[in-house]
Amino acid sequence: MASYTAPLRDMRFVLYELMEGDRLTDLPGYEEFTRDLIDPILEEAGKIAAEVLHPLNRSGDEEGCTLENGVVRTPTGFPEAYALFREGGWTALSCDPDYGGQGAPHMVDTLISEMICSANLSFGMYPGLSHGAYAALRHHGTHELKDTFLPKLVDGTWSGTMCLTEPQCGTDLGLLRTKADPQDDGSYRLTGTKIFISAGEHDLTENIVHLVLARLPDAPKGIKGISLFVVPKYVPDDNGGVGARNGVQCASIEHKMGIKASSTCVLNFDDATGWLVGAPHKGMRAMFTMMNAARLAVGVQGLGLAEASYQGAVEYARERVQGRALTGAKAPDKAADPILVHPDVRRMLLTQRATVEGCRALAAWVARALDEQTRHPDPVQRQEAEDFVALMTPIVKALLTDMGFETTNHGVQVFGGHGYIREHGMEQYVRDARIAQIYEGTNGIQALDLVGRKLPANAGRSLRFFFHPVSAYIEAKMEVDALAPFVMPLAKAFTRLQQATAQVARTGMANPDEAGAAASDYLRLFGLTALAYLWTRMAEVALPHVGTDDPDGFYAAKVATARFFMERMLPQSGALFSQVMAGGESMMAFDDAAF
Structure with a gap:
């Protein structure tokens, strides 16, 4: 079975030596994030990834999620792992301290996200989606909505989703049909069906907060008529806790090629109570706040799986003996040489290594710009950083997921037939990596976004x-x-x-x-x-x-x-x-x- 160890030495190289992470303390709000604080955070994240999340990766893949009477159960061990994850404050790491977050830099959060994705991508989907919902509400929600939902999303007792896709529309969201009817009390009633909703229903949190695209009765046609709404599974009560069950139900879960421990749901909204986020008919603006953050996060998913596959391939290449080196025996005391000596194996391993370390640097570079975009005191610097992040977002999403998939395939090839069977866990990385090239906008769409x-x-x-x-x-x-x-x-x-x-x-x-x-x-x-x-x-x-x-x-x-x-x-x-x-x-x- 594959193992995982957080690549802390290389992460520190990227953070401190390449990206001058020591200067993060120059940005307002990051004064406390010195090496003395960051290094223990990275080390502890590495332990949780290796000791808590990774041992559930294969079992979660084999067990998957189950749906009974509208309730989704995650695989054995996931609720306990999530409780530990939440209690450790990991859901709050990079969130605003005004809502209970720790305010960590994006660069640090990106490195920790990589560890989580390497160890157990399916698990990482749950807090990852919550962070996207948090970002959209924080930037576009009213003060009342923020006060109601953000503290719960930050502390992880509630989780979040993004509900875009419908049976008849994926990339072309202008075709969506979900309706939102205004009510006298300022709320809305939403009716429609959403598909492919990651973390749409599960047993990890006491409430699930859905961010839903829908149309108002007077909406213009196309994407100019889309609005964004927050629709919780349970309507908050007067004290901000869990109240009455809302009109949203999981109709089915998808049976997928990979990320099987992540529940991918069909959700039916039947007169579900929701509240408008942002201005009417401006939902795409708010949704892109969530989607752009998600696209960068998906790129890191490709990177994380590539790192895990590389580690497994290197370990196997050192141990597996087959044939002799072309220039003569390198291990004459053994029946054959380790396959590490063979040029083509070295080609694959070095391709994996160069991909992983290069993509880690690229992800950190864009994350560094995100820190400047949100924290730099100079508005000109903030705008320049924002422009850079906008340019690089489709590149990070597409390049890291394409190369991540290629890298996981190299890992299987290094193992040969042993990589193709379940025993070593290498084939799971390939299956898990494949979706990252598809969701949050296919990589072809990312390319069109870049040039168009x-x-x-x-x-x-x-x-x-x-x-x-x-x-x-x-x-x-x-x-x-x-x-x-x-x-x-x-x-x-x-x-x-x-x-x-x-x-x-x-x-x-x-x-x-x-x-x-x-x-x-x-x-x-x-x-x-x-x-x-x-x-x-x-x-x-x-x-x-x-x-x-x-x-x-x-x-x-x-x-x-x-x-x-x-x-x-x-x-x-x-x-x-x-x-x-x-x-x-x-x-x-x-x-x-x-x-």
């Missing part, structure tokens, strides 16, 4: 906050001999990205199908270039320590992994560039009848 919205937004203003620092860095480091193996490949990839950006903008304005045809390849090219920039910076940080201050070889391994990324993974940018520049005629001109 984020690139042209505000006359391309957001691009400056990636292109300018990367360009300046390349120019500043071009003459540093020690960095040449990293800066030169980065410079080539960056040039391709610049040219591809101009191509997408030019052809997309004339024919939107051209931008759509290029979108997924362009996003991948952008993501690889971002990873190349971060790997160059990581090599720059690590190089001075190699051989002088590196007793465990950590920095030497970091530089060696950076070299592998540049030589064996970044060259994909050349093919992606060619695909973008080829245009979309070969796919769009194909006869529909020939499919």
Whole structure:
């Protein structure tokens, strides 16, 4: 059975050495978050992930959730684990202290989220959805709604969901039919059906707070007529506790490929009492607050599963003996050599490692910008950080989940037939990872969002906050001999990205199908270039320590992994560039009848 240990050494490298996490204390509200506070939090999170959550991962997958008489039961051990998780304050970690939260930085919360996803993604879905509901209510709810729901969401006694999808509409939310009728007391009665609702019904909390998209009677057609409502499973009583049962019921749960211990529900709303969140017909604005946070979180899901798969693959490659090294026996005292000696196994392991460590740096970079967006005293800095986060959100969601799925598949391949069976737990990572490429907007939708919205937004203003620092860095480091193996490949990839950006903008304005045809390849090219920039910076940080201050070889391994990324993974940018520049005629001109 696979095991998991939180990669605290690399997390600290990213947090403190790469992203200068010690400077978080300069941001208002983060003054107390020094290393002396952060390090014990990370260590304790690692223990809970490894000792409490991970042991329930396989059993939860095998048992799954059950539905009886409208009540969903989570797998054995989940209620007890959630109670421990909640009592430890983990649901409140990054929440506003005004509502009982601890106010931790986004960077710290991102690293802890990775641990939870590595250890038990299904479990992590429950508090993860609650945090999304918390974010939407905090930003768009009235003071009364905030006071009623936020303290309970923060302390974890209540949980949350986001209810968007209906049988006839997924990505195209303009087609939704759920109705909301206003009542004399200021509330609304909602009627309709929502599907694919993660954590829509379960036995972990005393109440579930649904954030529901619906239409008012006078709503315009399409997405301009959508409003957002908060609809609890139990209507709060006069004291803010659990009151009468509301008109929302779980009709069924989905039987899925993965994340089987996460309840995915069909919910029927039948004259359910709810309250408007934000302005009428402006529900998409409020929902995107939740969706954007969720998209970053889903990217971290891909990263977390990739890390878990890598750990399992490395352990197996050290222990499994098969064949001899091509250059002669490396373990002559054994019947065969460990498979770690074989070039193709090393290729897969290093691809996993370079993916995981690069994606961790990318997630932390965007989380650092989130901290600046919410806490920096300078409004100009806050706006620049917001633009950067908006630009990078679809990239983080799509790149980390695509690469996460690829990485978990490498883990199975390292195990061979033993990876394909349940015993070692590697195949579960593949099944669990697959959904992350689909929900919260498929990765194809993320690519369209990047080229169709984020690139042209505000006359391309957001691009400056990636292109300018990367360009300046390349120019500043071009003459540093020690960095040449990293800066030169980065410079080539960056040039391709610049040219591809101009191509997408030019052809997309004339024919939107051209931008759509290029979108997924362009996003991948952008993501690889971002990873190349971060790997160059990581090599720059690590190089001075190699051989002088590196007793465990950590920095030497970091530089060696950076070299592998540049030589064996970044060259994909050349093919992606060619695909973008080829245009979309070969796919769009194909006869529909020939499919």
